[in-house]
Amino acid sequence: MTAPCKEVLADGIEIWLGDCREVLPMVGRVDAVVTDPPYGISITKSPRLAVSRGLTAGGDWDDKPADVSPLISIDVPTIIWGGNYFDLPATRCPLVWDKNNAGRDFADFEMAWTNLDSVARRIVFRPMNMDGGKLHPAQKPIEVMRWCISQLPEDTDIILDPYMGSGSTGCAAVDFGRKFIGIEREPKYFDIARRRIDDALRQPRINFDPQPQPKQVSMFAEAAAP
Numbered sequence: 001m002t003a004p005c006k007e008v009l010a011d012g013i014e015i016w017l018g019d020c021r022e023v024l025p026m027v028g029r030v031d032a033v034v035t036d037p038p039y040g041i042s043i044t045k046s047p048r049l050a051v052s053r054g055l056t057a058g059g060d061w062d063d064k065p066a067d068v069s070p071l072i073s074i075d076v077p078t079i080i081w082g083g084n085y086f087d088l089p090a091t092r093c094p095l096v097w098d099k100n101n102a103g104r105d106f107a108d109f110e111m112a113w114t115n116l117d118s119v120a121r122r123i124v125f126r127p128m129n130m131d132g133g134k135l136h137p138a139q140k141p142i143e144v145m146r147w148c149i150s151q152l153p154e155d156t157d158i159i160l161d162p163y164m165g166s167g168s169t170g171c172a173a174v175d176f177g178r179k180f181i182g183i184e185r186e187p188k189y190f191d192i193a194r195r196r197i198d199d200a201l202r203q204p205r206i207n208f209d210p211q212p213q214p215k216q217v218s219m220f221a222e223a224a225a226p
Contacts (some may be wrong), residue, residue: 038066
């Protein structure tokens with residue numbers, strides 16, 4: 001593979017073509033990691049699953065789980081999909097995507113590991129015809145990635161996805177007006193991600209102003225006023 005290269009799509013939006021193990025040392029400060037790395041479940045070993053994901057049966061894609069330890073060492077709020085496949089610390093805030101499968105023979109849900117100081121959360125979203133079509137074998141819906149970002153601290157500014165794939169995390173970050181750094185080693189998916197994020201940049205932003213937090217007021221405050 002050639003040396004990593006970076007493209008800046010807009011102010012605060014950059015994507016890298018390269019292996020994340022090489023690129024991560026070149027990346028500056030980030031405020032959160034949201035990613036969906038290979039789980040190592042060898043989906044290409046099943047001809048039916050391979051075909052359904054646009055892959056060649058018997059290929060070596062997803063033969064072994066990614067090494068996510070460098071992501072944990074960044075020590076920022078982190079969401080890693082497929083967390084149940086990795087050797088990760090215990091979490092009190094797993095995220096669950098309920099696919100509302102209605103009896104289909106795919107998994108009923110997927111889980112993400114997080115280090116967030118919160119409680120377990122679930123989103124129900126059926127991935128039928130998501131985002132206009134499946135462009136990556138492990139593609140997450142943009143709506144699910146928006147939900148992930150909504151779980152992050154309100155002051156999160158720069159979001160990193162070291163396994164960018166077709167760019168769903170980047171599209172969601174753009175929708176919420178966040179900065180984004182994405183890394184993808186496959187040129188085919190890098191090009192798809194670039195196009196999708198470019199399209200997202202042309203769309204109106206979603207209002208993501210933080211909601212005012214409730215304040216505790218003494219029940220005696222009014223009586224004590226002069």
